[in-house]
Amino acid sequence: MTRPITHVAAGVLVRDDGEFLLGSRPEGKPYAGYWEFPGGKLEPGESALAALKRELNEEMGIEVVTAYPWLTQEFIYPHATVRLHFFQVTRWKGEIQPQEGQQFVWQRPGMLTVAPMLPANTPILRGLELPNEMAISNVAELGESEYMRRLARRLTGGLRWLMLREPHLERDDFALLAEKVLALAKPFGVRVIINRDPELARQLGAAGVHLRSPQLMALQERPEGLDWVGASTHGGPELAHAARLGLDYAFLGTLQPTPSHPDGDTLGWGGFARIVSHGYTLPVYAIGGLSLGDLPAARQHGGHGVALLRAAWNA
């Protein structure tokens, strides 16, 4: 027998310093004492956003000002089958005050100090570790020495993640470059994602691998031995495949015409939103002709962030 699905809206409050809020579940509810993102069940006919606003007001006394639709997760509990609609809440009014005897704690992504967490939330916590800007290397256009100068500048400026993607290089030359980049990035604790193949990413000891869409579609399982695995996608079927394999994030594009693809098929924000609104558990980056100024648009349309090639190195 299939049970009806209980729809739930939950809010991830994120401060400017990157810390996010968890609440403890009050006594008397299923999983009392577990940690969760504040939120609750949708009422009949209520939208997820309306439920989010109502629940955050009821449970913590705040008024939501800016909320971005983010990840969706389905989970089967003994007590219910839930579909969770997560939002990132970046602005709110009023002071956070527990209204139901719960506790609240601010946490740093990847460095939780409280437990246990509701089990459905594992991928949500992973998603919070991912940056809103994914910077993609551009040795091809800048040349190696100029690129390394700009990378050094961004590293001292606080860059946390970097994707190394240089398809014009032969594998050996790419590996040599990767070793230099990894050595430069290491003291900064930067996560370097290798856009080539899982084998090379493992050999280099990189944080992860990024798959091109043909590589993604040829796989039946997530590559092993890598902390982070992402993929490029161009539509719903590819994105769904990435989600099925349990990948950590996906790119979706091309958003706008770019210098290298001046007149190809582009999605625009409408097309991007239509695909993402299907509701995936993995964060989705918009890619193609974007700059950091497009981040609010990407988030309004259900994206996690923007993947930047040229624009990442202009500053």
Ligand SMILES: Nc1nc2c([nH]c(=O)n2[C@H]2C[C@H](O)[C@@H](COP(=O)(O)OP(=O)(O)OP(=O)(O)O)O2)c(=O)[nH]1
């Ligand atoms: N609020 C919230 N619920 C979550 C999260 N993760 C997760 O699996 N859930 C599940 C637990 C519950 O089965 C369901 C939320 O139900 P709830 O008991 O919080 O709902 P509610 O606030 O409307 O409570 P009530 O009025 O029914 O007492 O979703 C999360 O991060 N936040």
Ligand SMILES: [Mg+2]
């Ligand atoms: Mg609740």
